[in-house]
Amino acid sequence: MGFEAPRRLVTALHERYGEAAAAEWLGRLPGLAARLPEEAGLTVERTVAPGGRGSLVLLVREADGTPAALKIAPPFTRPALERDALALWNGWGVVQLRAEAPEDALVLERLHPEVSLRSLPEAKALLEAAGTVRKLWVEPPAGHGFESVAERTARQAEAMRSHGSDATAGELVASALGAREELLAGTSEELLLHGDFRQGKVLAGDRAPWLAVGPDPLVGERAYDLARLVRDRVEDLVASSAGAPAARRRVNKLADSLDVDRERLRGWTLFRAVESGTRALAGGRRQEAEWLLEFAGWL
Numbered sequence: 001m002g003f004e005a006p007r008r009l010v011t012a013l014h015e016r017y018g019e020a021a022a023a024e025w026l027g028r029l030p031g032l033a034a035r036l037p038e039e040a041g042l043t044v045e046r047t048v049a050p051g052g053r054g055s056l057v058l059l060v061r062e063a064d065g066t067p068a069a070l071k072i073a074p075p076f077t078r079p080a081l082e083r084d085a086l087a088l089w090n091g092w093g094v095v096q097l098r099a100e101a102p103e104d105a106l107v108l109e110r111l112h113p114e115v116s117l118r119s120l121p122e123a124k125a126l127l128e129a130a131g132t133v134r135k136l137w138v139e140p141p142a143g144h145g146f147e148s149v150a151e152r153t154a155r156q157a158e159a160m161r162s163h164g165s166d167a168t169a170g171e172l173v174a175s176a177l178g179a180r181e182e183l184l185a186g187t188s189e190e191l192l193l194h195g196d197f198r199q200g201k202v203l204a205g206d207r208a209p210w211l212a213v214g215p216d217p218l219v220g221e222r223a224y225d226l227a228r229l230v231r232d233r234v235e236d237l238v239a240s241s242a243g244a245p246a247a248r249r250r251v252n253k254l255a256d257s258l259d260v261d262r263e264r265l266r267g268w269t270l271f272r273a274v275e276s277g278t279r280a281l282a283g284g285r286r287q288e289a290e291w292l293l294e295f296a297g298w299l
Contacts, residue, residue, distance in 0.1 A: 003030040005056065012053030015283040017076055025074040029056060032072050032103075039102045042070055048113045052214055055079070059110065067110035068098050077216075079104045081146060085192060085217035093135030094212045095205075111211060117199035122233060125199050126250070128210050129229055130257050132202050136212060137191045140219050146192065149220030150184050156275045163278040168289075172296050176274035179267040187264070189221035197225050199232045223260050227268035230254060231295055238291045244298040251299070270299045 005026055013022035033056060037044050042060040048069075051057055055073035062068050073079040083106055086097050091109075098107040117125040140146060157177055163169045194201070195216035205211040230250055237243040251269060255262040277292035 003033055005029055006047065006049045006051040008050045008053060009056060011283075013074065015279070016053075017074070021074070021076055025076075029072070032056075032105075033058065036072060036102055036105050037070055040070065040099070040105070040107060042068065042107070044070075054214070054216075057113070059113075060107075062098070062107075066098075069108045069110050069113075070101065071106040071108060073104050073106075075104050079106060081217055082106065082215055084145065085215050088138065088141065088192065089136060091207070091211075093132050093208075094215070095203075096207070108213075109205070109207065111203040111205045111213065113203060115204035117202045117210065118233070122236075125232075126229070126254065127257075129197075129199055129202055129232075130254060132210055132212055133194060133197050133225060133229070134258055136194050136197075136215075137222055137225070140190065140192045144192075144219070146217050146219045148190075149193075149218055149224045152195075152218055153180055153184075153271065153275075159282075160275055160278050163281065166278075166281070169274065169278055169281065169293055172270075172274045172293055173278065176271045176296070180271050183223075183264060183267050183271075187221045190219050191222060193218055193220055193222070193225040195225070196228065198228050221264070222258065223255075223264040224268045224272075226254055226258065226260060226265055227272045230265065230269045231273055231292070234291050234295050238294055243295075247295060247298045266299055270296055273299070 010026060013026065037058065037060055041063045045059045045061065048057040048059060054077045055071050058070045058072070060068050060070045083097065086094060090096070095111060096109045098109055101107045117129055120128065157180060160173050160177065164173050194212060195218045196214060197212065201214050202210050202212050237247055240246060251266050252262055255265045273292050273296040277289045277296060280289035280292060
């Protein structure tokens with residue numbers, strides 16, 4: 001049977017990076033999946049499915065039999081920056097680089113992809129998540145190539161403005177864009193951030209109970225990094241009769257536990273929820289968009 005990319009990866013790449021770029025790389029992926037493990041001296045066991053939204057992950061074994069994972073990512077997702085961040089963290093709270101890999105691939109220690117923090121009760125998951133993410137907030141090296149929160153959110157804000165007249169999202173877009181401007185005007189914190197931190201990005205490991213994976217690293221303030229975590233399990237919050245107060249309590253609890261300003265965390269949570277909600281609208285994922293925008297409205 002021929003190679004077939006996981007459906008979630010295909011959908012996410014087309015939505016986030018455009019039809020042309022996604023199609024070109026996905027067309028090369030079968031060849032990469034066959035060639036790169038061989039070049040790295042790895043034996044493939046299986047593909048991780050449903051897998052991630054920005055890369056293909058293969059469970060492999062190194063030449064000496066050590067289990068590992070090979071992550072193959074398109075160049076437009078900047079895998080070299082992920083490699084730089086992982087090298088800087090050196091396994092502290094995060095998956096560890098195992099060996100050199102060709103092209104846009106990473107050889108990583110093998111974790112347990114089927115067991116993430118989402119398998120835990122919510123309170124325990126948030127506690128473990130907070131303990132993990134705080135390890136990643138370190139000073140970036142001089143001359144680093146990571147983009148800033150201002151740069152990343154500028155691109156996102158541009159895309160959000162096209163929804164400014166939507167009946168569903170218009171007012172929230174205006175609020176989110178205003179919050180971004182205020183937040184950027186009032187911060188000087190510049191730490192290396194995971195960039196996409198949430199419960200599903202923390203997996204069970206052998207070297208440590210829980211380790212973060214899949215960073216999209218950037219430099220900025222801690223509140224930005226926590227903001228995606230606040231809305232984890234958003235579908236459960238929306239389904240609850242006490243969803244709104246529960247969401248606000250979560251903001252306060254996470255902010256207080258990590259010594260982050262509550263209002264800054266609330267503002268970045270609003271921006272990131274509306275950004276994801278408008279992107280879901282553009283991608284035709286109506287139900288997800290409604291959940292995210294309802295959540296944003298509570299903040």
